[in-house]
Amino acid sequence: MRIVVYPGSFDPVTNGHLDVIQRASRLFDRVVVAVAENDSKQPLFTLHERRDLVAQTIGHLPNVQADSFSGLLIDYAASLGAQAIIRGLRAVSDFEFEFQLALINRKMNETVETIFMMPKDTYTFLSSRIVKEVCRLGGDVSAFVPPHVAIALQRRFHPTPPPA
Numbered sequence: 001m002r003i004v005v006y007p008g009s010f011d012p013v014t015n016g017h018l019d020v021i022q023r024a025s026r027l028f029d030r031v032v033v034a035v036a037e038n039d040s041k042q043p044l045f046t047l048h049e050r051r052d053l054v055a056q057t058i059g060h061l062p063n064v065q066a067d068s069f070s071g072l073l074i075d076y077a078a079s080l081g082a083q084a085i086i087r088g089l090r091a092v093s094d095f096e097f098e099f100q101l102a103l104i105n106r107k108m109n110e111t112v113e114t115i116f117m118m119p120k121d122t123y124t125f126l127s128s129r130i131v132k133e134v135c136r137l138g139g140d141v142s143a144f145v146p147p148h149v150a151i152a153l154q155r156r157f158h159p160t161p162p163p164a
Ligand code: ADP
Pocket: 007, 008, 009, 010, 011, 014, 015, 016, 017, 020, 086, 087, 088, 089, 090, 094, 118, 119, 123, 124, 125, 126, 127, 128
């Protein structure tokens, strides 16, 4: 059984993430999309909300599941019996940090490989941060995130006032 972990903040999950998940689901028997607690990033959505949005996004993929974790990624991956960790690479700007992360993880546990995947070219400009900024400023994010994520973003940034 080939198991892979795709970790991230997923604050919120985007079509770029989904593209990577779909590619991974064709290569591995089981893909665990693992939402990191990661409080240092002061996320817009709670851990529970982020995991829920991921779970709704992957509902059509039978070999993919959503989970959450805190603490060291490499320990979490090993606890699942995963052979690999997937990270997405969009541009050269992602490379330096991802390279560092992959090597430190290998130092801690040599049995878990890090695999990099590139999204479809149309998603290379997408990040959770940019999507939040567009929505916050009143832009339409429906081309960048799954429909239920667009609704969640709209509600978070532009809640409709209760009827008078
Ligand atoms: P993190 O806080 O771990 O960077 P993110 O949710 O921002 O969490 O991203 C999780 C992973 O998905 C990272 O490897 C990131 O490079 C990758 N990723 C983010 N957006 C995209 C995208 N549009 N296309 C491909 N990979 C992406």
